[in-house]
Amino acid sequence: MTKKPFLFIPVRYLIVFLTFICTSVCYIERVGFSIAYTVAADAAAVTQSSKGSILSTFYYGYACSQVPGGYAAQKIGGRRVLLLSFLLWSLTCFLVPLDPNRVTVLVVARLLVGVAQGFIFPSIHTVLAQWVPPHERSRSVSLTTSGMYLGAALGMLLLPSLVKFKGPQSVFVAEAALGAVWSLLWFKYSSDPKATASGAGEQLLPTNKKIDARKPAPKTVTIPWVKIMTNLPVWAIVVNNFTFHYALYVLMNWLPTYFELGLQLSLHDMGSSKMMPYLNMFLFSNIGGVVADYLITRRIMSVTRTRKFLNTMGFVVASLALAVIPSFRTSGGAVFCSSVALGFLALGRAGFAVNHMDIAPRYAGIVMGVSNTAGTLAGIVGVDLTGKLLEAAKVADADLSSPESWKAVFFIPGLLCLFSSLIFLLFSTGERIFD
Numbered sequence: 001m002t003k004k005p006f007l008f009i010p011v012r013y014l015i016v017f018l019t020f021i022c023t024s025v026c027y028i029e030r031v032g033f034s035i036a037y038t039v040a041a042d043a044a045a046v047t048q049s050s051k052g053s054i055l056s057t058f059y060y061g062y063a064c065s066q067v068p069g070g071y072a073a074q075k076i077g078g079r080r081v082l083l084l085s086f087l088l089w090s091l092t093c094f095l096v097p098l099d100p101n102r103v104t105v106l107v108v109a110r111l112l113v114g115v116a117q118g119f120i121f122p123s124i125h126t127v128l129a130q131w132v133p134p135h136e137r138s139r140s141v142s143l144t145t146s147g148m149y150l151g152a153a154l155g156m157l158l159l160p161s162l163v164k165f166k167g168p169q170s171v172f173v174a175e176a177a178l179g180a181v182w183s184l185l186w187f188k189y190s191s192d193p194k195a196t197a198s199g200a201g202e203q204l205l206p207t208n209k210k211i212d213a214r215k216p217a218p219k220t221v222t223i224p225w226v227k228i229m230t231n232l233p234v235w236a237i238v239v240n241n242f243t244f245h246y247a248l249y250v251l252m253n254w255l256p257t258y259f260e261l262g263l264q265l266s267l268h269d270m271g272s273s274k275m276m277p278y279l280n281m282f283l284f285s286n287i288g289g290v291v292a293d294y295l296i297t298r299r300i301m302s303v304t305r306t307r308k309f310l311n312t313m314g315f316v317v318a319s320l321a322l323a324v325i326p327s328f329r330t331s332g333g334a335v336f337c338s339s340v341a342l343g344f345l346a347l348g349r350a351g352f353a354v355n356h357m358d359i360a361p362r363y364a365g366i367v368m369g370v371s372n373t374a375g376t377l378a379g380i381v382g383v384d385l386t387g388k389l390l391e392a393a394k395v396a397d398a399d400l401s402s403p404e405s406w407k408a409v410f411f412i413p414g415l416l417c418l419f420s421s422l423i424f425l426l427f428s429t430g431e432r433i434f435d
Helices: 011-043 048-064 066-076 078-095 103-118 120-131 134-166 169-189 225-229 232-262 271-297 303-327 331-352 355-359 361-397 407-427
Strands: none
Touching: 011 048, 011 078, 011 103, 011 120, 011 134, 011 169, 011 232, 048 066, 048 103, 048 232, 048 361, 066 078, 066 103, 066 120, 066 361, 078 103, 078 120, 078 169, 103 120, 120 134, 120 355, 120 361, 134 169, 134 271, 134 331, 134 355, 225 361, 232 271, 232 303, 232 331, 232 355, 232 361, 232 407, 271 303, 271 331, 303 331, 303 355, 303 407, 331 407, 355 361, 361 407
């Protein structure tokens, strides 16, 4: 029986809210590790290249569990997989000491946290595909994913002070506590729907669906792996997911270093300004979701045109903002440019990121797993490559305060944004193509 914990709130809204908190806590953890480890590693005189290797370790584990996460969510339920993965990474954070000299321990711990968190987003998409009808899809997914950026903003605002006054290890304890609290809330208030919501509200969409969503789903679901892996609209999502996360993970993991070494600023002394890039992502992600649902339900644009319009606008503006970041040598200029870049990338998520559930609502977790694997590979490549670029720049320029040291770091994701937006324009669709 579907639980009704709050009679005045539809259950699907409570589910969306809990997934929003889920992504917030996950990104507090990711930003928190970057901040705490950067402080501990700098104190231990760890090289930038070595820092990049440790920071990218998370994404190896994350990449390994994306598709298995989607498969597990499909087979045993996203709600259960989500709870188990949250408990695993929270326990790991609680037990692991943050010592830059104990490299093996840190590598194993980050791999475990990456594997556990890799199950989370495919599970979330499976849960949302079950609960959220299509005419609420854009704003629901945008709200859920905007939790990532609110979590990153809160992490950037609060955790540097926690590190300063309580030490880097305190960040791990705080993150584990947040994970435990969310797990209790999810265990108490989440539930599975009596019937999938993927067909509800189809009459509000302006596109003609090729598949009758009201047909009952077969009891045994055979996942069309070959069709998924050879489908051009799926690959359009994959390419854009890669680019989005390349830019996001590079900025998330290296902005603290850019502020500290590139601009000679103290994160603690920067106050609330350092959270603005992620707060902007939170705002623009929700704006994108509301605008997308408005354009679709008012029949101003088809689903396909809406996705392409928002994706293109977001990625093109982000590309320009990324390219000019090194030209600004003040905290205000750097914060403004990174805020514009991340904000418009988040706007673009109303294009490619919701598209999983447009084309394959029944296999949303699987397609999300495939797509997010590409995004995770971007984290491995981008975070590690950035460390190597900075190490090479340090050898050439003696320090990292020169704008020249950072140009390649921001130019690469900017160029990727232009390329991926073109791919999405050419090959994406808002039509359902998987039954």
